[in-house]
Amino acid sequence: MSKEENNVKFAHIEHCLDTLRQDLMCKADDTPMPSLELINAAGEGQVLKCKNFDKLVAWAKHPDRDACYKRGNDYEPPLHSIDRMEMSVLGQSQENNITPRNVTRDVVDFCDNDPTNPLxxxxxxxxxxxxxxxxxxxxxxxxxxxxxxxxxxxxxxxxxxxxxxxxxxxxxxxxxxxxxxxxxxxxxxxxxxxxxxxxxxxxxxxxxxxxxxxxxxxxxxxxxxxxxxxxxxxxxxxxxxxxxxxxxxxxxxxxxxxxxxxxxxxxxxxxxxxxxxxxxxxxxxxxxxxxxxxxxxxxxxxxxxxxxxxxxxxxxxxxxxxxDNPELRSRYERDETLxxxxxxxxxxxxxxxxxxxxxxxxxxxxxxxxxxxxxxxxxxxxxxxxxxxxxxxxxxxxxxxxxxxxxxxxxxxxxxxxxxxxxxxxxxxxxxxxxxxxxxxxxxxxxxxxxxxxxxxxxxxxxxxxxxxxxxxxxxxxxxxxxxxxxxxxxxxxxxxxxxxxxxxxxxxxxxxxxxxxxxxxxxxxxxxxxxxxxxxxxxxxxxxxxxxxxxxxxxxxxxxxxxxxxxxxxxxx
The missing domain is CATH 1.20.1250.20 (MFS general substrate transporter like domains)
Structure with missing residues (x-):
């Protein structure tokens, strides 16, 4: 795989992981944040590597997180997405068809049993x-x-x-x-x-x-x-x-x-x-x-x-x-001047x-x-x-x-x-x-x-x-x-x-x-x-x-x- 293809692959995975993190927004304060970093790889020069992915997968698959996912009809079940992304990162699959949630990926909201929700x-x-x-x-x-x-x-x-x-x-x-x-x-x-x-x-x-x-x-x-x-x-x-x-x-x-x-x-x-x-x-x-x-x-x-x-x-x-995502907005937030x-x-x-x-x-x-x-x-x-x-x-x-x-x-x-x-x-x-x-x-x-x-x-x-x-x-x-x-x-x-x-x-x-x-x-x-x-x-x-x-x-x-x-x-x- 060329360096450009590898970079595109990891950029896509990071985008999917960021989407996943929005699904886990009710525990966002302690959710491990995945990111990409440049490393020196033998024969390939500098390549991108997904950082903290293993920690995120372990965190997200914990049974206590089940209630933390916002569910809807516009994206697939979170745990299934995690499995597919994990395969891509570990090199066990060349799948790049993990579809991020586009409609509400930048919307911050409460989820079920969210302790920050006064209800x-x-x-x-x-x-x-x-x-x-x-x-x-x-x-x-x-x-x-x-x-x-x-x-x-x-x-x-x-x-x-x-x-x-x-x-x-x-x-x-x-x-x-x-x-x-x-x-x-x-x-x-x-x-x-x-x-x-x-x-x-x-x-x-x-x-x-x-x-x-x-x-x-x-x-x-x-x-x-x-x-x-x-x-x-x-x-x-x-x-x-x-x-x-x-x-x-x-x-x-x-x-x-x-x-x-x-x-x-x-x-x-x-x-x-x-x-x-x-x-x-x-x-x-x-x-x-x-x-x-x-x-x-x-x-x-x-x-x-x-x-x-x-x-x-x-x-x-x-x-x-x-x-560092300036697009994140509360569900009630509107673009208005003071x-x-x-x-x-x-x-x-x-x-x-x-x-x-x-x-x-x-x-x-x-x-x-x-x-x-x-x-x-x-x-x-x-x-x-x-x-x-x-x-x-x-x-x-x-x-x-x-x-x-x-x-x-x-x-x-x-x-x-x-x-x-x-x-x-x-x-x-x-x-x-x-x-x-x-x-x-x-x-x-x-x-x-x-x-x-x-x-x-x-x-x-x-x-x-x-x-x-x-x-x-x-x-x-x-x-x-x-x-x-x-x-x-x-x-x-x-x-x-x-x-x-x-x-x-x-x-x-x-x-x-x-x-x-x-x-x-x-x-x-x-x-x-x-x-x-x-x-x-x-x-x-x-x-x-x-x-x-x-x-x-x-x-x-x-x-x-x-x-x-x-x-x-x-x-x-x-």
């Missing part, structure tokens, strides 16, 4: 992350209306009589929280969840400490706004659940995450009422500062990157450096909101339900103080009904949402996100009933346990609605789930900030009985929205307006 992490580790994120979410949301019970002492301490400041102490937080999902959510899809969460939590602690140290009312209001801006956990949390769990196990984790988000604002007034009475209003802000600091340390220790787009991009970058990436990422939440019918309908319905719950929450304390003569501290206990309803609703969702999905898989049915929605109609009826009961019993001063039971039904309806819809959106939008949730939260937080302002005029004009009836009737009138999602959700997803979200699912499922 394959141990359950204990997954649930540690979920519980930590739930605690962060609850603690962040707890601060939303924690200032309500101590707003009067704050004004008195700063010698202010301006009623507008009392409203701003609470509502300015919501204004910050309206804006925050628009940049924290997309940033987590551009740079990963881990650093975004850590930076946001650090800012949250700093701004919360600034609130506690405020020397005038304007400074306190400014820090309240900045603290609201630093709430990144709410939009990112559902995306982390999607990163960690398959569809059939996602409902329970979403229930825990969503419960923490809605339970925080309910528990906040209970804690603030007693803490403000006994330790002063500044400790109402110092306590969450301390809790956030502890959770931030745990976040640094426990949480590692879960967003698979970033994991694969980092893996591809590392392999390009190790293999400016284009920043622009497309920043506009993605609003783009999805206005181009996806299912996201728009889900957002409208959840926002109204959420807003009505906030009307109830902001009414509970003054109503029980005025009509049932509860003290400022005891009025916080009236929120226990709402807490129980939220807890029971989350428990119900944790069992039923996954059961629907698992039953469909048992029957070999194709998974559809709409399988998350059967609880919406019962939740609608329960919430309407709760608003009726609360309004009429408070109006006529029925024994205080009865209106508290009414608030429990409101909480149950909110939990079932919120968890079902957020899980539905996460399942529908693939790798862009956080952007979709961010868009939903912008509208939801806007409603929660401004709709409660209509509560006092409404109840003053109609009374608690007819005011509660009006709110309950509006919820009933909107019941066709969840019915439309249940019956027509898949058809709506197939429409042109959903192509952006569908693109994410196509990439993810390919």
């Amino acid at each position: 394959n992490w141990p359950k204990r580790w997954k649930w540690s992350i979920v519980i930590l994120m739930a605690c962060l979410s609850a603690e962040l949301q707890l601060c939303t209306i924690i200032a309500v019970p101590v707003s009067l002492p704050i004004l008195a301490d700063f010698h202010s009589t301006n009623v507008l400041y009392r409203t701003l102490i609470v509502s300015i937080w919501e204004l910050g929280e309206i804006v925050s999902p628009l940049f924290w959510g997309p940033l987590s899809e551009l740079y990963g969840r881990r650093w975004v969460l850590n930076i946001a939590n650090l800012l949250f602690v700093v701004f919360l400490a600034g609130t506690a140290l405020s020397t005038n009312i304007q400074m306190l209001i400014a820090f309240r706004f900045l603290t609201g801006l630093a709430t990144a956990c709410s939009p990112i949390g559902p995306g982390i659940v999607k990163d960690l769990f398959q569809e059939e196990y996602r409902g329970r984790a979403m229930s825990v995450m969503s419960l923490a988000g809605v339970l925080g604002p309910v528990i906040g007034p209970i804690i603030a009422s007693y803490l403000g009475e006994r330790a002063g209003w500044r400790w109402v802000f110092w306590l969450p500062t301390i809790i956030s600091s502890v959770l931030g340390v745990l976040l640094l220790i426990i949480y590692r990157e879960t967003y698979k787009v970033i994991i694969l991009e980092r893996k591809a970058k590392k392999l390009r450096r190790e293999t 400016s284009h990436k920043l622009f497309s990422t920043s506009v993605r939440p609003l783009t999805l909101l206005f181009r996806s019918t299912i996201l728009l309908l889900s957002t409208i319905y959840l926002s109204i339900v959420y807003g009505y719950t906030y009307i109830t929450m902001t009414t509970i304390a003054p109503v029980f103080q005025e009509r049932y003569r509860f003290s400022e501290g005891a009025s916080g206990l009236a929120f226990l009904g709402l807490c129980l309803g939220l807890g029971f609703g989350a428990l119900l969702c944790s069992f039923l949402l996954d059961r629907y999905t698992q039953r469909a898989k048992t029957r070999s049915e194709v998974f559809a996100p709409a399988q998350r929605l059967p609880l919406l109609l019962p939740a609608c009826l329960l919430m309407s009933s709760g608003l009726f009961i609360f309004g009429w019993t408070v109006q006529y001063r029925i024994q205080f346990v009865v209106p508290i039971l009414g608030t429990a039904l409101v909480g149950l309806g909110l939990a079932a609605t919120s968890i079902s819809l957020q899980t539905y959106i996460v399942d529908s939008f693939g790798i862009y789930a956080v952007s979709a949730i961010s868009a939903m939260m912008v509208v939801r937080n806007t409603t929660a900030a401004f709709l409660p302002l209509a509560g006092p005029p409404l109840f003053d004009a109609l009374g608690y009985h007819w005011g509660g009836t009006l709110l309950g009737c509006v919820v009933l009138v909107l019941s066709p929205l969840p019915l439309l999602l249940i019956k027509c959700g898949e058809r709506l997803r197939a429409r042109r307006g959903f192509q952006y979200g569908d693109h994410a699912r196509e990439i993810e499922d390919s």
Whole structure:
């Protein structure tokens, strides 16, 4: 064989070996890398020799590697290819017809049982992350209306009589929280969840400490706004659940995450009422500062990157450096300039909101339900103080009904949402996100009933346990609605789930900030009985929205307006 023919042969073998190595990408960090080197051969001068081939063959044929091969119809079984290449290298055959895989040879992806894939992490580790994120979410949301019970002492301490400041102490937080999902959510899809969460939590602690140290009312209001801006956990949390769990196990984790988000604002007034009475209003802000600091340390220790787009991009970058193959790319990587990436990422939440019918309908319905719950929450304390003569501290206990309803609703969702999905898989049915929605109609009826009961019993001063039971039904309806819809959106939008949730939260937080302002005029004009009836009737009138999602959700997803979200699912499922 001439020198030129020998060189061509070994170059072809190296190409095949490199292709094989891509099939072993799930263990690429410790895979021996075959390469060609020039050696002096007697009578032939310098010739090419395949280096490390024996090590690669021994490594690849080990029984533990069986699960590491990505299989498909466009190339032959890896072990058979190894045998044929080994024969060529050892000179036992002149076969040069080993066909490399051309279609996806430069694509870096996870394979079955890949330990770097968050879906394959141990359950204990997954649930540690979920519980930590739930605690962060609850603690962040707890601060939303924690200032309500101590707003009067704050004004008195700063010698202010301006009623507008009392409203701003609470509502300015919501204004910050309206804006925050628009940049924290997309940033987590551009740079990963881990650093975004850590930076946001650090800012949250700093701004919360600034609130506690405020020397005038304007400074306190400014820090309240900045603290609201630093709430990144709410939009990112559902995306982390999607990163960690398959569809059939996602409902329970979403229930825990969503419960923490809605339970925080309910528990906040209970804690603030007693803490403000006994330790002063500044400790109402110092306590969450301390809790956030502890959770931030745990976040640094426990949480590692879960967003698979970033994991694969980092893996591809590392392999390009190790293999000197500039063509290696993550399956999610696209040729875009940084400016284009920043622009497309920043506009993605609003783009999805206005181009996806299912996201728009889900957002409208959840926002109204959420807003009505906030009307109830902001009414509970003054109503029980005025009509049932509860003290400022005891009025916080009236929120226990709402807490129980939220807890029971989350428990119900944790069992039923996954059961629907698992039953469909048992029957070999194709998974559809709409399988998350059967609880919406019962939740609608329960919430309407709760608003009726609360309004009429408070109006006529029925024994205080009865209106508290009414608030429990409101909480149950909110939990079932919120968890079902957020899980539905996460399942529908693939790798862009956080952007979709961010868009939903912008509208939801806007409603929660401004709709409660209509509560006092409404109840003053109609009374608690007819005011509660009006709110309950509006919820009933909107019941066709969840019915439309249940019956027509898949058809709506197939429409042109959903192509952006569908693109994410196509990439993810390919």
